[in-house]
Amino acid sequence: MADAGGWPGERLVHAAQRGDVDSIAALVSGAHPHVRRFARTLCASPEDAEDAAQEALIILYRKIGMLRASGALASWMFRIVRNECLRRARVLRRDPVPSGDETVLSAEEEVLRRLEAGRVAAAIAALPADQRRVLVMRDIQGLDGRTVADALGLSGAAMKSRLHRARSAVRCELRAAPETVLGGIGE
Incomplete structure (x- = not known):
C-alpha cells in the first residue's frame, strides 16, 4: 500500500479520506518517517523538528479530507512541516534565549x-x-x-x-x- 517513493499509496489515502479509521492510522504511521526526515532538515533544533513532525502528523490526521490530489501527499506534508518549522522559528525569534555566539539577522x-x-x-x-x-x-x-x-x-x-x-x-x-x-x- 506504499507507492514507489515509500509514501503511503493512493488507495490508502483515498480510504483515509473516506474516514476509514484503520487507513488513517496506517497513513499517519506510514508518513511518520518521511515527516520526521523533512522536519530534521528544516527546523533549527532536534526538539523543534520532533515537535514540528508531531504537529504535521496531527494536521494530517485531522485534515486528510482537505487533500485535493491523493498523489500530492508528500508535497502537502512538506509544506505543513515547512510552515510549522517557520512558525517555531518566528516564536524563537520573538523570545530568544541568548547564547552569546548566535548570529542575529x-x-x-x-x-x-x-x-x-x-x-x-x-x-x-x-x-x-x-x-x-x-x-x-x-x-x-x-x-x-x-x-x-x-x-x-x-x-x-x-x-x-x-x-x-x-x-x-x-x-x-x-x-x-x-x-x-x-x-x-x-x-
Missing part, C-alpha cells in the same frame, strides 16, 4: 530569507510530478541516486536526467525575475 535579512524560502518552495511545487518526486527524494530526503532510481522504477540515467531537469527548472524560476522578490522594497 536583521529584520530586512529575515524578510529576504523568508521570501527566498517561499520562492524555492513554490518553484519545487510548480515542477511536473515526475521531476518533483525525484528532486524531493534526492535533494530533500537525501536518498542516494540508486535508491531513488529503484524506488521510481527508473534507470540511473533516467533518474539523473529528471533530476537535472528539475534542478534546472528550479534554478531558472529563481533567476527569472529576482526584482519581483523585493516587490518595490526600497523604491
Whole structure:
C-alpha cells in the first residue's frame, strides 16, 4: 500500500479520506518517517523538528479530507512541516534565549530569507510530478541516486536526467525575475 517513493499509496489515502479509521492510522504511521526526515532538515533544533513532525502528523490526521490530489501527499506534508518549522522559528525569534555566539539577522535579512524560502518552495511545487518526486527524494530526503532510481522504477540515467531537469527548472524560476522578490522594497 506504499507507492514507489515509500509514501503511503493512493488507495490508502483515498480510504483515509473516506474516514476509514484503520487507513488513517496506517497513513499517519506510514508518513511518520518521511515527516520526521523533512522536519530534521528544516527546523533549527532536534526538539523543534520532533515537535514540528508531531504537529504535521496531527494536521494530517485531522485534515486528510482537505487533500485535493491523493498523489500530492508528500508535497502537502512538506509544506505543513515547512510552515510549522517557520512558525517555531518566528516564536524563537520573538523570545530568544541568548547564547552569546548566535548570529542575529536583521529584520530586512529575515524578510529576504523568508521570501527566498517561499520562492524555492513554490518553484519545487510548480515542477511536473515526475521531476518533483525525484528532486524531493534526492535533494530533500537525501536518498542516494540508486535508491531513488529503484524506488521510481527508473534507470540511473533516467533518474539523473529528471533530476537535472528539475534542478534546472528550479534554478531558472529563481533567476527569472529576482526584482519581483523585493516587490518595490526600497523604491
